[in-house]
Amino acid sequence: MSSTEINQASPLLQVQQLSIAPKKTPTRLLVNQVSFSIARGKTTCVVGESGSGKSLTALSIMGLLSKQLVLSAGKVLFNDGLSGEQDLTQLAAEDLRKIRGAKIAMIFQEPMTSLNPVLTVGYQIGESLTTHLGLRGEQLAAKIASLLDMVGIPASRANSYPDELSGGQRQRVMIAMSIACEPLLLIADEPTTALDVTVQAQILKLLDELKTRMNMGMLFITHDFGVVADIADDVVVMFRGEIVESGTKQQVLNHPQHPYTKALLACVPDVEGKNALKPIDYAWLPENQRSQSQANIMSEARL
Amino acid sequence: MTSAILVANHLIKTYTQRTGKFGFGSTLVKALDDVSISLTAGKTLAVVGESGSGKSTLARCLLQLQPLDSGEVLFAGQDLAKLEAAALRLARKNLQMIFQDPFASLNPRMRVGEIVGEGLLIHSLGTSVEQQRKVVAMLKRVGLSEADMQKYPHEFSGGQRQRVGIARALVLQPKVVVCDEPVSALDVSIQAQILLLLKELQAEMALSYLFISHDLRVVRHIADDIVVMHQGKVVEQGSVVDIYQQPQHEYTRNLLAAIPGKKAVNA
Numbered sequence: 001m002s003s004t005e006i007n008q009a010s011p012l013l014q015v016q017q018l019s020i021a022p023k024k025t026p027t028r029l030l031v032n033q034v035s036f037s038i039a040r041g042k043t044t045c046v047v048g049e050s051g052s053g054k055s056l057t058a059l060s061i062m063g064l065l066s067k068q069l070v071l072s073a074g075k076v077l078f079n080d081g082l083s084g085e086q087d088l089t090q091l092a093a094e095d096l097r098k099i100r101g102a103k104i105a106m107i108f109q110e111p112m113t114s115l116n117p118v119l120t121v122g123y124q125i126g127e128s129l130t131t132h133l134g135l136r137g138e139q140l141a142a143k144i145a146s147l148l149d150m151v152g153i154p155a156s157r158a159n160s161y162p163d164e165l166s167g168g169q170r171q172r173v174m175i176a177m178s179i180a181c182e183p184l185l186l187i188a189d190e191p192t193t194a195l196d197v198t199v200q201a202q203i204l205k206l207l208d209e210l211k212t213r214m215n216m217g218m219l220f221i222t223h224d225f226g227v228v229a230d231i232a233d234d235v236v237v238m239f240r241g242e243i244v245e246s247g248t249k250q251q252v253l254n255h256p257q258h259p260y261t262k263a264l265l266a267c268v269p270d271v272e273g274k275n276a277l278k279p280i281d282y283a284w285l286p287e288n289q290r291s292q293s294q295a296n297i298m299s300e301a302r303l
Numbered sequence: 304m305t306s307a308i309l310v311a312n313h314l315i316k317t318y319t320q321r322t323g324k325f326g327f328g329s330t331l332v333k334a335l336d337d338v339s340i341s342l343t344a345g346k347t348l349a350v351v352g353e354s355g356s357g358k359s360t361l362a363r364c365l366l367q368l369q370p371l372d373s374g375e376v377l378f379a380g381q382d383l384a385k386l387e388a389a390a391l392r393l394a395r396k397n398l399q400m401i402f403q404d405p406f407a408s409l410n411p412r413m414r415v416g417e418i419v420g421e422g423l424l425i426h427s428l429g430t431s432v433e434q435q436r437k438v439v440a441m442l443k444r445v446g447l448s449e450a451d452m453q454k455y456p457h458e459f460s461g462g463q464r465q466r467v468g469i470a471r472a473l474v475l476q477p478k479v480v481v482c483d484e485p486v487s488a489l490d491v492s493i494q495a496q497i498l499l500l501l502k503e504l505q506a507e508m509a510l511s512y513l514f515i516s517h518d519l520r521v522v523r524h525i526a527d528d529i530v531v532m533h534q535g536k537v538v539e540q541g542s543v544v545d546i547y548q549q550p551q552h553e554y555t556r557n558l559l560a561a562i563p564g565k566k567a568v569n570a
Contacts, residue, residue: 049490049491049492049493050460050461050490166355167354196353196354196517197353197517197518197519197558197561197562197563198353198557198558198561199353200561200563201560201561201563204563223490223491224491224563225491225564226520226562226563226564227563227564228564229563229564230563230564263492264491264492267491267492267494267495268491268520268564269494269495269498269520269521269523269524270520270523271519271520271523271547271559271562271564272523272547273523273524273543273547277495277498277499277502277524278495279492279495279496279499280492280493280495280496
């Protein structure tokens, strides 16, 4: 009992001094000494432009980095409350596989490309249930039906193929897949970027409800401050591979300290149209770094 | 109404959708159901709605990139829907489009100089030296350099590619530009730059924009008038200020309520 109490005390996930670089040029850090932590039942939003390293950070937690990239330093400590803290970067592939999908799940940005077009959505949702929990037959069908119901899709759609569903429904299927095994941590990589505003609002509400109901920690990646304002507890702002600012939502949104956060917040168009549009301001950067080509950073990051 | 530059009356467009086993059945989907709009010269008219509401179909039908079932599109006294191919090509010089996806809408095998200059070539405007000069001037205007003419689209970032798309549309000095979600594929930081560029160019070149978007925050900043579409029908239209302050239709209210970040504003 005492050991679990100790385990409960440390947060669900701690990323410590994480650095990622391409294998060929190990000195060029794409993610540079990134540290943050996520508590149970809380949402941490990672905000930044494309190429800032936010997706790489998320992929490295799951051990899904491309072979051309290497994790050059850092730890990813995961505490499931049972077996103590584990460093995910040190785990063998087989042990990691037991955690992926079961304890840590991920929702990807594009529901069209991340679902398999030749398998029914019911099968795809059930896959992790069979693998991790050994569910089969009627039990499996019942669980799939309840999951679909939970995300607001009629259970009869389990036999549909992804192309028969709308974009919002596909994203709901992705969510059903990810929460199937009731993970402790949910990583959502821009889950609503490809969706309409109305659908986006529904999905955000759904994720927020599920997070509360299942007491999940959530790592939410986005570049939209509007979404951050709706869903975050804590915010981490990344720029060119480094964390420039982190804190609670109120701190970061209402009292941003770093000039980059201020600049990024200033270029979000407001609903009332009171503030004039502003292009992003790099005046705070040293002169020689301002024109660093974004295209280069981006193509490297997509390796 | 005298200053309207592009008027569409009673546009109807239906698609046939295969349904049932093996697609033997079919149903008609009304993508445009009696849509009438009017774009005032020098202004921006925003068309908003969710995906499937018919806003992109509207854009494509206005420019005759897709045939209409019925209805008329009046530009400079001509009904575009009834023009012959050759006459339509002439009219298109004044009607350009900026596409949504800067990654898919540029030919990966053409250099940027060729992409931007192609319109000039098709309409045989000026000698090749003059064309070259216009392309360079346009690229510079949208914030790219002369050296970029020799590059291929993959060498640019998303925002830069969208600048190329804007240069391609504007090099012909069109009167009407249809922008189909020009910033929704871009980062917030880049979005503002592109929107400001579009605004500046509008003032300089006296452009009229038909601006298609599902992001009401963006629309608030760029549009003068707004048309709300839902399931192929126009449910509400009016000036931006009126619609944002007093939305009449239930659907418009839903759209406005769905804007992310409202919670924080109210809290």
